[in-house]
Amino acid sequence: MTKVHIINHTHWDREWYFSSMDSLVLSERIFTDVIEELQQQPGVSFVLDGQLSILDEYIRLHPEKMESVKQLIKDRQLFIGPWYTQSDANFVNGEAILRNAMIGIFESKKYREYMHVGYLPDTFGFNAQMPTILNEVGLDNIVTYRGIDLDKQITEPYFKWISLGGEDQVYAINLPQGYGAGMLLEPSQAYVDGRLDPAVDFIKNYSKSDAILVPSGNDQLPIVHNLPNKLEKINELGKYDYIISNYPIFIDEIKKMQLKEYRGEFREPTLARVHKTIGSVRMDIKRAIFDLENKLLYRTEPLLVIAKQINLDISNQLILLAWKKLLEAQAHDSLAGCVSDPVANDIRHRVKEADEICISIENIILKELAELLSLKQTEVLLINPTPKYFKGIKEVKVLSKKANVRFYDNESEVIHTEYIAPRENILEETPGGNRYITEPGYYILTVRLTCELPGLGYKVFSFEEVDDREKMQFLTNTKIKGKEISLEFHDQSVDLHKRDYTIQDFVCLTEEGNAGDTYDFSPLEGSEVFNLRFHKCHCYQGKNDQIMILHGSSQLPATLENRKLKKSDQTFTYQMTLSINEKDQISGTISFLNNVDSHRLRLQLKTLDDIKHAKAGVPYGFINRKNKSVQNWKQAYAEMPVNVEPFEKTISALTPTQEIDVFTTDTKEYEYKDKFLWLTLIATTDSLGKPDLVYRPGRASGDTTKKGHVMMDTPDAQLRKQAITFKFHLNVNEGERSEDNLSNWREQLVQPDISYQRQFLNLFMYRIDNKISTGNIQTTELKRTFSLLEFQKDCHVSSVYPSYYYQNAFVVRFENPTNKKVQLPLESFFKGFSYQCVNALEEKLSFTDNISPYSMLTILVKPLY
Incomplete structure (x- = not known):
């Protein structure tokens, strides 16, 4: 007889047409009720939507519930994580999806355990590389809803999903009628005949399995009370055997099956809408999110790695906080922009706060590095945030008393000039007392500099201020070549x-x-x-x-x-x-x-x-x-x-x-x-939503x-x-x-342009320059050129970031974005360091220097001292 696994859950949109604070107020009552009901019903379990952020917010309200939550998780009654938020999976960088799981799992350790399930029940479709991403965080399965075509793509709701490169795979569970197929669980003939049995019938049209999954829950729904009694009565009324279950149990069931395989993405709006044109609404929010994502990955994280290696210590908690604010903005509804205007303002504010964290971290690192280097006003510090040697053009900001600058031994061109006029009666504080002066005018110059930079490091460049300026030559025709x-x-x-x-x-x-x-x-x-x-x-x-x-x-x-x-x-x-x-x-x-x-x-x-x-x-x-x-x-x-x-x-x-x-x-x-x-x-x-559109x-x-x-x-x-x-x-x-x-x-x-000039013409060129105290900096002599790592050009680096688990260690993730296997000369790459192969959770893996097609290789790097 067909066994139907009933999994009680709530789907918790952090924000939508309501705000995250509205959700928090709702959670205060609903989550408390969940805890109390689970304590009274030892045989019952509940899934808290696969995202840790909502539990963290609840525990901040009710710290006294922490031990109860930990015990319920230990007893496998309450299932949390693995994600920090329910991420979009089409418009989010792969590294950001990884960070979502990495941070969710990292933060879940205070609760003892997380649900080892790639649970994304409402995301508007999926990119084809989710198997690779999930495997990298130790997950071998995924639960999905939208985007699948059960007639043309894969004809069964339970299958193996293979990555584009063919090496990574996950067990996939599709919820063809959504995560609310078995909501309410009313023990009545009308409910069983009208909703529950037909839900199973629909799945059985596509699956030959004797094990069927029906989720019971919906948006912001509470736990089903007296679940064992209700299922007992439902079993008397229905034609299937309904049992209390959870996702890990059901995944073990499908692992025993002979499953079909599928390779590709899920973007088909057959069973449900995926909103194929949602990628362009509220572009102000989307672009702010894209910019922040790139800033964290390509500026802030590698800068922190460089800083730690020269003994400039900044807490990882700051970067975690910035990531959390971004991940909240990358939840599927939030990033999509299908939210009310007040919620859109909330998203903008979180992104703004995270952006300010990144800018201030960068400001502190660059200023303290400039102080250690005793940088002159006619010198500029340039950073290369990638382990690959750079040769090309960088744009730098230079403040000068003259309208032009000329870099020594490097070709440069001023492409934009802004003149700041003199100011009178400006207070100057001196050891001999305060005085009022006329502050001289100056120029803010954007300079295009042709240069070479060592890998994952910095170099100092010198310039002179000059009066003459080459004017851009006007072409008399309307053609460029x-x-x-x-x-x-x-x-x-x-x-x-x-x-x-x-x-x-x-x-x-x-x-x-x-x-x-x-x-x-x-x-x-x-x-x-x-x-x-x-x-x-x-x-x-x-x-x-x-x-x-x-x-x-x-x-x-x-x-x-x-x-x-x-x-x-x-x-x-x-x-x-x-x-x-x-x-x-x-x-x-x-x-x-x-x-x-x-x-x-x-x-x-x-x-x-x-x-x-x-x-x-x-x-x-x-x-x-x-x-x-x-x-x-x-x-x-x-x-x-x-x-x-x-x-x-x-x-x-x-x-x-x-x-x-x-x-x-x-x-x-x-x-x-x-x-x-x-x-x-x-x-x-x-409008948030309209009926009867052409599309x-x-x-x-x-x-x-x-x-x-x-x-x-x-x-x-x-x-x-x-x-x-x-x-x-x-x-x-x-x-x-x-x-x-x-x-x-x-x-x-x-790769971004990261530069710094130690100047005193404008102390607000960088956000907190005038508030950074450098009096306690050690006078360690630093070289004018520094490289932590320098790789050959025929490799691809996905990210470089400080370790989440080890002091003074950092992580380098290589990617292979091609359809051919590649081998890396790791020994030459990490000469002078201790290194080992890990996954994104920094769990040790067997050594390999090969990367499969369309896949990645993560290396944990530690100094030898």
């Missing part, structure tokens, strides 16, 4: 020329109305898509590149209502700057002030021939995607399966003869069709059309009067570029 590529402004558009071919209207902006909500873009029926044209062009010659500045303005409908009336009543202005260097690499910046409501703005790139497929960056690799037909979609899908997809930093459009690669950290959403590739800049809207018919997402709920306006999601700047880089290649080459390009572009 590199070695083989040129861009030409012609008839309000930009054409690309390369050797024997031309792509007309190669790059532009497109704009259209958005009748959707904070979940999905939806086109306004009958409205047109505007190509935004340029009307003025100026071209310049720089030292290392040529620059084209384009200006444009268009008349657009100010509101959705005006768009319906075909009334273009708002002047929308925009600027695009394009540059080409001698290596034919194109860089671009788009800027505009958003003064139009309910619209979508995208960057459009054009290829020579039709695009046959796209290659998108995903965690620790790349995935090839082809467009799918959307005809007759209403028969099989919960929403239109539009070909709008996520990418991580790089997206490539491949034609039979050409590949165009795009790098950006400012968006993670693209679409292609025919010869066009689009990257979404913004999609603005006025999403029927009920509104967000509960706004449920009985008793109300529609919720989101005026902040219109991004009114927000100044938007979007940066990108392009490569135009003949034929397909190797994944190794593409990864090297991505790594070079993602």
Whole structure:
């Protein structure tokens, strides 16, 4: 007889249309009730949504419950973790998903144990590399809901999910009717016949297993009281054998089965909506989250590693606090932006706080390092936060009494100048007493410096202040060129020329109305898509590149209502700057002030021939995607399966003869069709959820059309009067570029410019410079150049960060983002250090110097002393 495993749980959205404080108040009562009910029912268990943050917040309210919680966890009645929050799995960097599990597991140790289950029951689809990520934190399973197509992808709800590289795998449990399939558990014939037995019947249509899982719970629902008695009565009424269970027990059951295998991602809106266009709503929040994610990974963490190795000690608790605030913002609803305006403000504030932690950590490290180096005012300290030797261009900020600086032995170019005028009657505190002076004027210069930097270290560069300044040469034509590529402004558009071919209207902006909500873009029926044209062009010659500045303005409908009336009543202005260097690499910046409501703005790139497929960056690799037909979609899908997809930093459009690669950290959403590739800049809207959209018919997402709920306006999601700047880089290649080459390009572009000048003209150039006391710094003599590690270029480093578990140790994680196995010369990489292979939890693994395709290798590094 079929045994149905009933697992009682609550799904706990930390915030949504309600705030995290609302959730906290709810948890105070519901979690207390959970503890008390479990204590009275020894045979009952409960899953606290797989995220530790909500328990931490509850225990801060009720520290006296700590021992009870620990005992329930020990008795396997209460299941917590492994995640810190319920992360999005499409628009979050793979390293950030790892940190979510690492921090959740690290913090769970105070409660004794965590649930060894990759539990993500409501995430809006999954990237294809989740098996690799889960294996790296010691998990061999996952529980999912959205994104799977049980007819076309995998025909059973219980299966093995294989990574893109084929080496990593997890046991996958899909909840085809969601995490609320068995909610309420009412012991009545109406409930059993109308809800519970049919839920099992549905699963049995796809599974031959005699073990079936039905979760009992829903959003913010309390524990089911008297569960044993209720199940006893339900078993008298139903046709299946219903038993109290938990996820570890059921996972042990499916491990005994013969399971089918699946390799790939889950983005199909068949059983449930995945909101395929959610990657562009509330772009102000998303971009702040993307920026913070990159700052933590590529600036703050490696800076802490360098600092600790030169005896500048800063507590790991600060970086943990910053990560926690980011992880709260990366919960699936929070990052998606399908939240109310007050909640959006809460998210912005948390990201702001975490950003300030990162900036201040960096400020302290750089200032104390500058003091140890006795840096002069005409010297600049540059940091290389990656273990790979750097040769190229860095942008540095320099404060100078003169309008130009010249670096010794290095080519430099001032690309931006800001003059700060003198100030009178300024108080100066001196040992002889206070006096009032006239503070002299000075210049804040942005300098492009050609330099070489050692791996994971720093170098000091000297400059002189000079009066003369080379002015950027104005080009009389409207064309810029590199070695083989040129861009030409012609008839309000930009054409690309390369050797024997031309792509007309190669790059532009497109704009259209958005009748959707904070979940999905939806086109306004009958409205047109505007190509935004340029009307003025100026071209310049720089030292290392040529620059084209384009200006444009268009008349657009100010509101959705005006768009319906075909009334273009708002002047929308925009600027695009394009540059080409001698290596034919194109860089671009788009800027505009958003003064139009309910619209979508995208960057459009054009290829020579039709695009046959796209290659998108995903965690620790790349995935090839082809467009799918959307005809007759209403028969099989919960929403239109539009070909709008996520990418991580790089997206490539491949034609039979050409590949165009795009790098950006400012968006993670693209679409292609025919010869066009689009990257979404913004999609603005006025509502949390709307019913009957073109791409999403029927009920509104967000509960706004449920009985008793109300529609919720989101005026902040219109991004009114927000100044938007979007940066990108392009490569135009003949034929397909190797994944190794593409990864090297991505790594070079993602590395930040980190510099510091020890100056006294403006003590607020760095956030807390004027409050950092350096009087207690040891006068240890430091070299002017320092390198902790320096790897050869044919390896890829995913992250470098201080150890979570060992004092003075740090972690280096290598990745292999290619489809071929690689071997690393670890002995030469870590000469002078003790090192061992570990996973992300820093648990020791068998030694290997090989990395499987699309996978990673984590090394724990300790000094020999």
